[in-house]
Amino acid sequence: xxxxxxxxxxxxxxxxxxxxxxxxxxxxxxxxxxxxxxxxxxxxxxxxxxxxxxxxxxxxxxxxxxxxxxxxxxxxxxxxxxxxxxxxxxxxxxxxxxxxxxxxxxxxxxxxxxxxxxxxxxxxxxxxxxxxxxxxxxxxxxxxxxxxxxxxxxxxxxxxxxxxxxxxxxxxxxxxxxxxxxxxxxxxxxxxxxxxxxxxxxxxxxxxxxxxxxxxxxxxxxxxxxxxxxxxxxxxxxxxxxxxxxxxxxxxxxxxxxxxxxxxxxxxxxxxxxxxxxxxxxxxxxxxxxxxxxxxxxxxxxxxxxxxxxxxxxxxxxxxxxxxxxxxxxxxxxxxxxxxxxxxx
Amino acid sequence: xxxxxxxxxxxxxxxxxxxxxxxxxxxxxxxxxxxxxxxxxxxxxxxxxxxxxxxxxxxxxxxxxxxxxxxxxxxxxxxxxxxxxxxxxxxxxxxxxxxxxxxxxxxxxxxxxxxxxxxxxxxxxxxxxxxxxxxxxxxxxxxxxxxxxxxxxxxxxxxxxxxxxxxxxxxxxxxxxxxxxxxxxxxxxxxxxxxxxxxxxxxxxxxxxxxxxxxxxxxxxxxxxxxxxxxxxxxxxxxxxxxxxxxxxxxxxxxxxxxxxxxxxxxxxxxxxxxxxxxxxxxxxxxxxxxxxxxxxxxxxxxxxxxxxxxxxxxxxxxxxxxxxxxxxxxxxxxxxxxxxxxxxxxxxxxxxxxxxxxxxxxxxxxxxxxxxxxxxxxxxxxxx
Numbered sequence: 001x002x003x004x005x006x007x008x009x010x011x012x013x014x015x016x017x018x019x020x021x022x023x024x025x026x027x028x029x030x031x032x033x034x035x036x037x038x039x040x041x042x043x044x045x046x047x048x049x050x051x052x053x054x055x056x057x058x059x060x061x062x063x064x065x066x067x068x069x070x071x072x073x074x075x076x077x078x079x080x081x082x083x084x085x086x087x088x089x090x091x092x093x094x095x096x097x098x099x100x101x102x103x104x105x106x107x108x109x110x111x112x113x114x115x116x117x118x119x120x121x122x123x124x125x126x127x128x129x130x131x132x133x134x135x136x137x138x139x140x141x142x143x144x145x146x147x148x149x150x151x152x153x154x155x156x157x158x159x160x161x162x163x164x165x166x167x168x169x170x171x172x173x174x175x176x177x178x179x180x181x182x183x184x185x186x187x188x189x190x191x192x193x194x195x196x197x198x199x200x201x202x203x204x205x206x207x208x209x210x211x212x213x214x215x216x217x218x219x220x221x222x223x224x225x226x227x228x229x230x231x232x233x234x235x236x237x238x239x240x241x242x243x244x245x246x247x248x249x250x251x252x253x254x255x256x257x258x259x260x261x262x263x264x265x266x267x268x269x270x271x272x273x274x275x276x277x278x279x280x281x282x283x284x285x286x287x288x289x290x291x292x293x294x295x296x297x298x299x300x301x302x303x304x305x306x307x308x309x310x311x312x313x314x315x316x317x318x319x320x321x322x323x324x325x326x327x328x329x330x331x332x333x334x335x336x337x338x339x340x341x342x343x344x345x
Numbered sequence: 346x347x348x349x350x351x352x353x354x355x356x357x358x359x360x361x362x363x364x365x366x367x368x369x370x371x372x373x374x375x376x377x378x379x380x381x382x383x384x385x386x387x388x389x390x391x392x393x394x395x396x397x398x399x400x401x402x403x404x405x406x407x408x409x410x411x412x413x414x415x416x417x418x419x420x421x422x423x424x425x426x427x428x429x430x431x432x433x434x435x436x437x438x439x440x441x442x443x444x445x446x447x448x449x450x451x452x453x454x455x456x457x458x459x460x461x462x463x464x465x466x467x468x469x470x471x472x473x474x475x476x477x478x479x480x481x482x483x484x485x486x487x488x489x490x491x492x493x494x495x496x497x498x499x500x501x502x503x504x505x506x507x508x509x510x511x512x513x514x515x516x517x518x519x520x521x522x523x524x525x526x527x528x529x530x531x532x533x534x535x536x537x538x539x540x541x542x543x544x545x546x547x548x549x550x551x552x553x554x555x556x557x558x559x560x561x562x563x564x565x566x567x568x569x570x571x572x573x574x575x576x577x578x579x580x581x582x583x584x585x586x587x588x589x590x591x592x593x594x595x596x597x598x599x600x601x602x603x604x605x606x607x608x609x610x611x612x613x614x615x616x617x618x619x620x621x622x623x624x625x626x627x628x629x630x631x632x633x634x635x636x637x638x639x640x641x642x643x644x645x646x647x648x649x650x651x652x653x654x655x656x657x658x659x660x661x662x663x664x665x666x667x668x669x670x671x672x673x674x675x676x677x678x679x680x681x682x683x684x685x686x687x688x689x690x691x692x693x694x695x696x697x698x699x700x701x702x703x704x705x706x707x708x709x710x711x712x713x714x715x716x717x718x719x720x721x722x723x724x725x726x727x728x729x730x
Binding site for chain 1: 363388389391392403404405406408409414415416439480484487488491506509585586587588590597598632675676677678680684687688690691692693694696
């Protein structure tokens with residue numbers, strides 16, 4: 001029996017009307033519940049920024065942001081390996097988090113007012129205090145960014161970088177010509193090939209780029225002027241308070257561990273410490289885990305499998321890496337830096 | 346039959362009813378999608394609306410036809426991006442068409458080497474993705490020396506990796522008579538061409554149009570120039586600091602996009618032209634030659650006018666493709682509409698509005714191109730009974 005055109009028309013209209021019958025399928029529901037149900041954390045990271053989040057030649061991810069994702073996984077699941085990474089470009093990162101494609105964005109994202117409000121995000125504590133700087137060829141003989149009047153500056157689109165450079169040049173009554181290229185590799189090729197006089201980005205990124213993208217890193221210097229504040233922090237969506245709390249206190253646990261001198265190799269010994277703060281941190285004294293909605297040994301798992309903040313920094317950005325950066329503002333408050341954990345009790 | 350029965354039995358009425366049902370179904374789906382998006386955006390606390398267009402942009406744009414600075418609004422930034430897209434698209438369309446016609450006709454040439462060269466050009470250009478071609482062009486142009494060592498190819502014309510620097514006319518006042526004379530010369534040449542063609546059609550007497558028109562276009566401004574005392578005020582590019590100051594610039598980004606797009610699309614246009622020419626029956630060529638016309642005249646006066654009917658519709662598609670392909674500019678740093686729009690979307694966080702704006706703009710441009718080409722196509726059609 002052949003199906004007449006009329007029947008097809010009625011079936012099509014019925015199928016079209018079906019979504020109207022279902023209630024508004026907005027992605028409501030706590031992110032935290034979704035993560036626990038899935039069994040892993042979907043983490044948005046960089047496409048490849050050495051020191052923060054980059055895959056090596058075997059496809060293993062490493063970096064200070066990757067360590068943070070693993071710490072969250074260790075807190076929720078007891079194992080740091082229950083993470084899946086989504087590499088995101090600067091353009092994609094905020095929409096990916098807003099739409100629910102990732103649960104956590106650990107992608108060296110600067111905390112700003114508009115991102116906190118108009119973009120519907122909540123930021124975890126700052127895990128790296130950075131500033132924007134310029135990298136130039138040492139052949140130009142420049143000593144300061146104020147000598148860059150009339151220069152051509154390479155920037156990535158859609159980052160705070162573009163706006164900061166424009167603001168800096170306007171404030172100092174200088175002109176510049178931007179060259180804005182979307183892909184990192186093409187942008188670096190343009191700078192190292194001589195298309196631009198200067199490359200501007202966060203100082204940590206410039207160090208990583210210089211170490212990785214050119215054969216002669218000694219020919220390039222990073223000018224000392226830092227033209228903006230770039231507090232890099234992981235971010236989550238607004239609307240899930242438990243997830244926001246957990247992610248924030250995972251970070252503070254790592255800082256508190258460093259303050260107390262607990263490392264991944266000494267955490268087992270620290271279990272028998274008489275210090276009440278340490279007992280509360282490691283879950284020997286119960287209470288924190290229940291308040292956060294995780295197991296009581298959440299912080300123990302983090303420190304054991306990922307390490308404290310200092311270990312993560314040394315391994316990815318400090319002397320254990322190619323970058324050899326100083327702690328600077330990222331040192332503990334007792335050493336003159338800004339890392340300070342509120343009491344975990 | 347009652348009225349109701351008459352309506353139910355009428356195929357026309359039933360057709361209208363079902364079409365109305367499907368149309369309202371589609372409209373309901375569209376409304377549902379939009380309202381769902383808006384609800385979810387509001388639930389996530391993401392700002393919506395087009396008010397951001399009035400805010401200060403805060404970013405610079407590498408090249409623009411309007412005077413633009415970071416203190417201007419997002420709306421002006423969008424306008425600059427749009428103008429950049431249109432500039433490169435129009436320029437590339439012109440070069441692609443000229444190149445495409447030449448290569449297409451060349452592939453049909455009886456000269457073996459010309460034919461093979463055209464075939465190799467078309468096959469290689471059509472089969473490599475455009476993005477790769479653009480990146481290669483950008484890398485090649487990037488090999489030019491830096492401004493400090495740039496060669497001066499002609500007096501005041503520099504080829505550097507910051508762009509091709511050329512002298513422009515400074516002091517508009519002194520050049521006005523010459524430019525006006527140029528405009529007058531062009532107008533006179535066009536009028537002359539029309540008059541000469543009409544005279545040839547009615548009386549059959551030929552007229553040396555090309556030479557006379559060239560004389561008018563070149564001679565009138567030259568005369569005005571000389572009469573004015575040869576005032577040549579040029580704004581020349583001078584090496585200063587990091588780059589050249591003064592003069593005009595063709596940036597490497599524009600040049601790479603321009604050449605890349607033109608050469609890529611010319612390959613497709615060449616095939617379209619070739620198919621149009623082959624579509625004209627060979628009898629036309631034979632008749633033309635039998636009447637004593639030279640092969641060049643046969644092509645220009647008999648074949649091409651008929652071939653145009655076949656060429657213009659696919660040519661419209663190629664022009665639309667070229668305009669949309671210009672959005673690959675983000676890969677090489679040319680500040681077109683997509684690039685500006687992406688930056689705005691990322692800075693304000695309003696991705697949905699920015700993408701909707703981009704889609705609307707491209708839709709308008711494409712509709713404009715196809716409307717014009719369809720009008721041109723209708724003009725070319727043979728009037729049959």
